[in-house]
Amino acid sequence: MFYLGVDVGSLSCDAVLVDEQGQMVDWAVIPTGARNVESIAKVQRQILAKSGIPLQQVGATIATGYGRDRVEGRLASVTEITCHGRGIQAALAGTEVLVDIGGQDSKAMLLDGKGRVLDFAMNDKCAAGTGRFLEAMARTLEIELAQLGHLDKDAHGDLTLSSMCTVFAESEVVSLIAEGAAVPEIVRGLHRAIANRTRTLIKRVAPNLSGLAVAMSGGVARNPGVVRTLGQVLDCEISVPKEPDTIGALGAALIARDRSVKR
Amino acid sequence: MNQEITKLAGFTCAYTPLPLLAAAGFTPYRILPVGQAPDQAGSILHDNMCPHVKRVLDRALDDDLPGLDALVVINSCDAMRRLADAWPKARPAEPVMLLDLPYSADERAVNFLRQELLALAEKLAAGSGRLPSQEELHQSIATYNRLARLFDRLDARAAAGTLTGGRAGLQRWHQRSVTEPIDKILAELETFAADNDHPDKAAAGAPILLFGNVLAETEAFDLFEEAGARIVAEDLCTGSRQLTVLPENPAEDPYLILARGLLNRPPCARTIHAEPTGDLAEQVMRRAQETGARGVVAHVLKFCDPYLARLPAVHERLRKEGMPLLVLEGDCTMRSLGQQRTRIEAFVEMLQGEES
Numbered sequence: 001m002f003y004l005g006v007d008v009g010s011l012s013c014d015a016v017l018v019d020e021q022g023q024m025v026d027w028a029v030i031p032t033g034a035r036n037v038e039s040i041a042k043v044q045r046q047i048l049a050k051s052g053i054p055l056q057q058v059g060a061t062i063a064t065g066y067g068r069d070r071v072e073g074r075l076a077s078v079t080e081i082t083c084h085g086r087g088i089q090a091a092l093a094g095t096e097v098l099v100d101i102g103g104q105d106s107k108a109m110l111l112d113g114k115g116r117v118l119d120f121a122m123n124d125k126c127a128a129g130t131g132r133f134l135e136a137m138a139r140t141l142e143i144e145l146a147q148l149g150h151l152d153k154d155a156h157g158d159l160t161l162s163s164m165c166t167v168f169a170e171s172e173v174v175s176l177i178a179e180g181a182a183v184p185e186i187v188r189g190l191h192r193a194i195a196n197r198t199r200t201l202i203k204r205v206a207p208n209l210s211g212l213a214v215a216m217s218g219g220v221a222r223n224p225g226v227v228r229t230l231g232q233v234l235d236c237e238i239s240v241p242k243e244p245d246t247i248g249a250l251g252a253a254l255i256a257r258d259r260s261v262k263r
Numbered sequence: 264m265n266q267e268i269t270k271l272a273g274f275t276c277a278y279t280p281l282p283l284l285a286a287a288g289f290t291p292y293r294i295l296p297v298g299q300a301p302d303q304a305g306s307i308l309h310d311n312m313c314p315h316v317k318r319v320l321d322r323a324l325d326d327d328l329p330g331l332d333a334l335v336v337i338n339s340c341d342a343m344r345r346l347a348d349a350w351p352k353a354r355p356a357e358p359v360m361l362l363d364l365p366y367s368a369d370e371r372a373v374n375f376l377r378q379e380l381l382a383l384a385e386k387l388a389a390g391s392g393r394l395p396s397q398e399e400l401h402q403s404i405a406t407y408n409r410l411a412r413l414f415d416r417l418d419a420r421a422a423a424g425t426l427t428g429g430r431a432g433l434q435r436w437h438q439r440s441v442t443e444p445i446d447k448i449l450a451e452l453e454t455f456a457a458d459n460d461h462p463d464k465a466a467a468g469a470p471i472l473l474f475g476n477v478l479a480e481t482e483a484f485d486l487f488e489e490a491g492a493r494i495v496a497e498d499l500c501t502g503s504r505q506l507t508v509l510p511e512n513p514a515e516d517p518y519l520i521l522a523r524g525l526l527n528r529p530p531c532a533r534t535i536h537a538e539p540t541g542d543l544a545e546q547v548m549r550r551a552q553e554t555g556a557r558g559v560v561a562h563v564l565k566f567c568d569p570y571l572a573r574l575p576a577v578h579e580r581l582r583k584e585g586m587p588l589l590v591l592e593g594d595c596t597m598r599s600l601g602q603q604r605t606r607i608e609a610f611v612e613m614l615q616g617e618e619s
Contacts, residue, residue: 066605078612079605079608079609079612080605080609081605081609081612081613082609082612082613116613116616117609117612117613118587118613119587119613120606120609120613122605122606122609
């Protein structure tokens with residue numbers, strides 16, 4: 001039997017299948033778009049086709065993410081906070097502090113090193129510093145989102161952005177372009193702004209990071225510039241799992257397996 | 264109790280002396296920060312102002328209120344004071360009566376509040392034509408005590424998860440108890456309280472203590488219970504702190520009883536003693552332990568400095584004891600609380616030790 005986790009996020013809809021032993025069998029990520037019910041069905045079809053596993057062999061599904069209650073036939077809905085905690089334990093065992101920056105919210109979690117959440121802080125009231133924020137900035141700078149994370153590697157300036165509101169930051173970036181600021185320097189400023197904001201969130205759950213194993217998940221963890229800058233700001237090493245945007249779905253799949261085994 | 268109550272006295276703070284209002288011939292009517300009135304208060308007050316006060320003013324500006332014969336405002340914080348200033352612009356025909364509230368409960372403070380209550384009685388009498396006798400005030404205190412005792416009993420049943428309708432149902436009664444005539448609500452609540460216990464859907468939930476200032480919407484309590492929480496104790500301005508049992512002694516001055524009773528009731532962040540600074544933290548921790556809560560939820564309105572200033576100390580104190588704390592900042596709309604759903608569910612999952 002196999003177990004499915006579906007993470008319906010604001011930007012992407014992710015699915016992970018695990019086997020009886022909790023090993024990841026396959027994963028799929030598609031854009032959520034405006035009609036999440038269709039995206040949910042599509043990602044489920046896609047992962048089953050990709051893995052070659054028939055639906056009848058899926059023992060249980062756990063849904064997570066902001067659209068979790070839209071997943072038909074789920075065993076239960078579990079919040080993304082719990083799922084990311086569980087998922088990171090499987091991907092990077094021993095993680096004690098996890099920061100998850102997704103499409104439109106960010107979360108910091110203090111974990112017990114075994115995947116159980118001890119405390120968390122969440123910012124979901126504005127898109128500052130999230131995937132959607134970076135998307136908007138990449139669009140303004142007329143570069144691909146994937147490029148953004150590498151562009152600032154050789155930048156050394158101390159350019160800062162005073163606003164983290166997506167709308168105001170976009171205006172600020174436009175002004176910087178008009179003033180002739182180099183794109184890598186602007187990108188560095190963006191990453192520093194995100195890192196500083198994320199540090200505040202992390203410090204709410206872990207005021208002292210000394211000796212703690214810190215990891216990052218969520219789509220923004222694919223941006224090496226943000227990860228590097230956050231590590232500098234926090235003065236610690238930040239581990240990133242192989243497929244950071246599937247950690248929530250992985251946790252959900254593992255919870256589906258755990259609950260089915262317990263029953 | 265006066266059988267000819269026809270006048271309405273609006274109020275907005277749990278420190279309002281309800282027995283006095285009723286004895287003076289008014290039905291107390293709490294202007295709860297609920298409903299769908301559009302945001303308009305910003306045209307009179309600053310946008311970064313207490314959302315409770317702004318919602319109350321929104322309702323006034325939207326005519327989402329019955330006509331009031333008086334508005335009694337407790338000078339309990341700057342925002343309430345501003346509400347008293349703004350009211351004549353929204354409802355010019357309604358007289359505003361401001362009552363100063365000391366923060367301590369020593370004899371000087373009690374005597375000061377007694378004078379304030381006497382002055383309020385005079386102002387109310389000017390509107391209703393009736394200055395309550397001492398006997399009438401004693402009787403009114405006794406009536407409100409009956410209501411407060413009923414709520415204490417129902418609160419215990421809600422804590423055990425056996426009250427029909429759960430916390431959301433109890434909150435509905437809290438709302439009605441401050442917006443409808445006391446005799447009517449007392450009769451109905453007595454009938455309801457006589458009903459036998461029934462296991463409620465929340466009975467198996469994770470036990471939490473909910474404290475803070477204003478959380479009036481019944482839907483908010485549904486949200487907690489649907490997330491798997493059982494509120495074993497609640498300490499809110501719009502809930503259990505609205506009514507407290509006062510001493511009954513016909514030989515004593517009822518104004519003194521009222522003043523002393525109000526100042527000795529469970530305090531809010533505005534009235535809690537400033538020293539020692541961690542007092543609120545101790546109070547919350549003690550309550551959580553006494554009630555068997557496994558976690559604490561603080562629901563605090565944006566810009567409410569008396570609470571927000573004390574939260575770091577509460578967090579630190581609870582952390583030392585290994586008691587999880589979830590802080591929710593509200594703005595008196597369900598729109599804002601809906602956004603908190605993931606936090607509440609994640610907190611409950613955390614308390615239940617979800618999936619290691």
